[in-house]
Amino acid sequence: MSTELSGEQDITIDTLDDIRAIARDAPDAAGLNPIGLREVVRGAAAARTLADVLRRLGVPGGSIVAVLTDPVPKSAGPGGGDVVDVVHDALAPRYRPVPVRLHPAGAGIVHADERTVEDAVAGVKAVVPGSLVSVGSGTMADIGKVAAHRLGLVHVVVQTAASVNGFADDQSVLLLNGTKRTTPSRWPEAVVIDSGIVAAAPRAMTGSGLGDQLSMFTAAADWYLGAAAGFDASYSPTVVRVLRQGTTELLGAAEGLRRDDPDAVVALAASLTRGGLAMGLAGRTSPSSGAEHTISHLLDMHAGAHDTAAASHGSQVGVASVVAAAIWHRVRARLTGSRVVVRPLDEEQLRQRVSAAFAPLDEDGATARECWTAYRRKLTWINAHQDRLQRLCDDWGSHDPVAADLLAAPETIAGTLRTAGAASRFGELEPAPEPGTAGWAAANCHLMRDRFTVVDLAEIAGLWTGEDVADVLHGTQRLLQ
Known part of the structure; x- marks a missing residue:
């Protein structure tokens, strides 16, 4: 520089x-x-x-x-x-x-x-x-x-x-x-x-910064996916x-962050600055904000609605990046292993699902309405572009090398967090989310905004059932044990 x-x-x-x-x-x-x-x-x-x-x-x-x-x-x-x-x-x-x-x-x-x-x-x-x-x-x-x-x-x-x-x-x-x-x-x-x-x-804040920046290993792939699907050409x-x-x-720098080494913290700060510059150049947060960020946002929203404390933004994002990387691994394996058939989504069923997910967060339903307004735009586009989305799945072999280059394995992300002394699993967050909340956030993270991520692709391909969510979360819990 x-x-x-x-x-x-x-x-x-x-x-x-x-x-x-x-x-x-x-x-x-x-x-x-x-x-x-x-x-x-x-x-x-x-x-x-x-x-x-x-x-x-x-x-x-x-x-x-x-x-x-x-x-x-x-x-x-x-x-x-x-x-x-x-x-x-x-x-x-x-x-x-x-x-x-x-x-x-x-x-x-x-x-x-x-x-x-x-x-x-x-x-x-x-x-x-x-x-x-x-x-x-x-x-x-x-x-x-x-x-x-x-x-x-x-x-x-x-x-x-x-x-x-x-x-x-x-x-x-x-x-x-x-x-x-x-x-x-x-x-x-x-x-x-x-x-x-x-x-x-505090070391927890430094760990939060590391978690926030590690989101680049999943969010950038989501950003590319949105462009490959034709939903967002800004990649x-x-x-x-x-x-x-x-x-x-x-x-x-991960080992140095565990020791509060000034050089390691400055290296992290420099990387975070480049993350901010990247988002500013793009005019959007997409380079560093995909499915992992929406999981964190939902954890924050749940805590706020129930008047309980939440872990720091970045620490949640770091753990959620492990989950997002695991979702990517699962979806890529299906797309490269056999033909995946996309399906139209039922608007009324999704409206009820959004309401059921978010209505409990406030008394007047404002959160559910806000999320539905954003998600409905994406849902309308998905149902109007079934042929394009099917071509994306059928031609995935041409996209997978790009996605692979943008992604990091869930083990890599979790290992970096663990080396730095930061949380790598939801149960290690301080405070940890209430039982069931992490699963709720992962299952519904794509329903809060109109950004196309790997979870949306999993949804339309029938790969994001309750069983899928549970398998992903259980798999990430076993990492590094």
Whole structure:
């Protein structure tokens, strides 16, 4: 990556010129979005250079900087105090930092739901800032991106953990009508990755980041499948190339992540940044969000509806990636072993199934209606393109090598998580989902949105019965025993 060293503190300022060049010169360049992120600042004590970051972004000295965060303590490393204090001290000589703290509705953590987003926008607007600095993990970055978009502010993300891949893109995952939805927001102008800060984050958050990034080994195959089926033509080999840069280093960092080794955590953070850039280039989360993410979303939605705690997003995604890889293995074996006949889906039966799956999540049925609206679009397309889907299955031999190259074996994903000390099975999540919830999430994950994944292919091929779901889950439970 193109870099510039910032003097005495050996801070690396990456202006992303190499990735911009890859995108500019690619055969599919016309379908890619320009990168709005101007720089990624890395290094020990990188957060202490925030005033220089804002100066390079053209923010006038003396202006108010809204510092958006939540009440969760964020260690700046040994002897470093709290990250929010570090941010304040870094800004104070040149700017006027004003804290804007978000608070959860109850005793839990802040979620990116409608009320919290509105509170964030109102709170930031009230201090009349010239720029916005968000401090925290993925949720705070998502909320900050929405607030910056609505208010037209320069936005700098200070990443406090290598916990998700959504810091460096132009989208936010929000909880709308009780359902996780990816919503366009905007790129931050800069992301600051302070190696001392991210290495000091709780190990569970680092494990969450690893799980989130390992989704590339199943989600990219789902993305390709959508294009091969004719449902979504946005698949880009160039984006996958960006996403997969540094894969060897990521997998090799697993043992170091178990020891909280700063170099390993920084390698993970760099990989997560490329994941965010890939999603931004694609203009969608598809490169890193397939069936494994919908399983995680359903676990979150179930926990929220029952007022119980859920494990972190990325840790759920990591475990669900093992499951998604196992589903892929099962479907590929059937497609290459014998002729598979696709079948039309009964709309009324599916409507009742969606209602039965999601109606218990709220009293007024809003979640079920939201999911049905999205799924029905996909269902209508599936039933209108039976011939095309049958050709996909009949010609699978021409697609399987591509899918195989995009996928990793469930044993590989589970082994990497286990080596890093992260959860590789649902029962190892903290907290673990209630009995039966993981099976419910896996069985119904394709019913919540209109993205075509391997589970949809399994559904129309008659390969996603209750017995199939149970076999996949039991098989993943046996991995690495």
